[in-house]
Amino acid sequence: MEIIERYKSMNKHKWKVMDAIFKYLWDFEFVPVELISKRANLSATKVESILRDLSDEKMVENKITEYIGSTFTFIGLSVYSLHRMVRRGKIDMIGKKMGEGKESVVYNCYSEKFGECVIKFHRVGYPSFKKVKEKRDYGTLHFSVLTIRSARNEYNALRELTGLAVPKVYAWEGNAVLMELIDAKELFKVKLENPEDVLEMIIDETKAMFLREIIHGDLSQYNILVNPEGIWIIDFPQSITLECEDWEWFLRRDVENVLKYFKKTYGIEKDINDVMEYIKKE
Ligand SMILES: Nc1ncnc2c1ncn2[C@@H]1O[C@H](COP(=O)(O)OP(=O)(O)O)[C@@H](O)[C@H]1O
Ligand SMILES: [Mg+2]
Known part of the structure; x- marks a missing residue:
């Protein structure tokens, strides 16, 4: 608290x-x-x-x-970012801490505008893959600037992916991102009854994201939420666009993580090259 x-x-x-x-x-x-x-x-x-x-x-x-x-x-940065959210009328009440990881702290909150939602405070800065240097990018990139960028990158990716199986994103201030609360559990915590279907949904979602030119970059059983209605993909600070030279390497690593998990947990085998072709084909 x-x-x-x-x-x-x-x-x-x-x-x-x-x-x-x-x-x-x-x-x-x-x-x-x-x-x-x-x-x-x-x-x-x-x-x-x-x-x-x-x-x-x-x-x-x-x-x-x-x-x-x-x-x-x-x-300090988190308290200040929360203040900016409140000042802009985005949040009306903050609730329980839902999770605390190495890279973020996530709280449940309530907004008159958006209903129940979550606010995620970023604490790690991901390297930027952008080639075009921004005007303000010179000088030392310290903690605050890096975490603010990481929040911005997550906000931009989620906005770009609106309508896909990701939380709706409402606001970004400082190191904080406000988004829809997804009532679902992390993939690694559940025993699926229909693992084949779920794997297919994940691959289709990865393809849909690829069509919008975004690659997650840290896709795994920890960043996929599931409930009986379907799947949701979360945690986008490190996501990249197809402007990044190495996008194929990142996409392959994402797919590999997911395939390995389904093989280890459910004995489902899929050829990574087939899946990569499927995702990349128009
Ligand atoms: N929109 C959301 N709805 C519900 N739970 C969420 C949401 N975003 C994050 N969480 C919870 O908080 C945890 C950490 O969030 P995540 O975005 O994965 O950040 P981290 O970089 O710390 O892993 C998730 O594993 C999930 O349990
Ligand atoms: Mg995560």
Whole structure:
């Protein structure tokens, strides 16, 4: 419940300071107090005192180099991203933690606009496969920038895949992505009665995603949810588009993961080359 507790302990001045840090994250690993002070319209002394409090609460990390600077921790960036979601009217209530992995923390939440949904806070940055460098990409790519990109990549992929067997995506702010709650279990947790059908659905879905020029990049029994109605594919931060030179290698690895799982668990054998041809053919 850490994110929620921290969220509750915030106040107007702290939000102003965090707004300023967020604004300059792309340009500085540690945002100078002087800039925060100007942007937040608070004295440098006041900003320093707020930064000390935020640091005690594990929301920021402060560093003295040639200047005093500050950067978000995972908790701080997540609390701030939640704040942006709330401010934009995307979320009205946050509920229980549904899962916590190495790469993300996922909470159940409620939105008047979208109903029951989940908010996923990213904590790992995936390398970007984009060839065209973005204007802001120079300089050191630190934790916050990487996790924000990873959330953006997941949001963009899910939006691109709207209508397929993926959660509907509602919003992206900072390292957080808001999406539809899928009431289903991870594939590795269930004993399927119709494994052949499910495998076919997964292959067809991979093909449908390929037709929209997206490859998952981390497809496995952990990122496929199933219930009696069907399958859903989740977890897209590392997804790539066909612009990536090595797309075929990633597609093959995804297919291989799935085929291996169905062979090991259900004794179903399919030739990987046949499946690859099937996915790639128009
Ligand atoms: N849209 C969703 N609906 C229901 N459960 C979800 C959803 N997104 C994530 N989860 C749950 O949270 C876990 C972690 O999410 P995932 O996107 O796979 O991130 P990670 O990179 O940490 O594996 C999933 O295994 C699943 O149990
Ligand atoms: Mg996952």
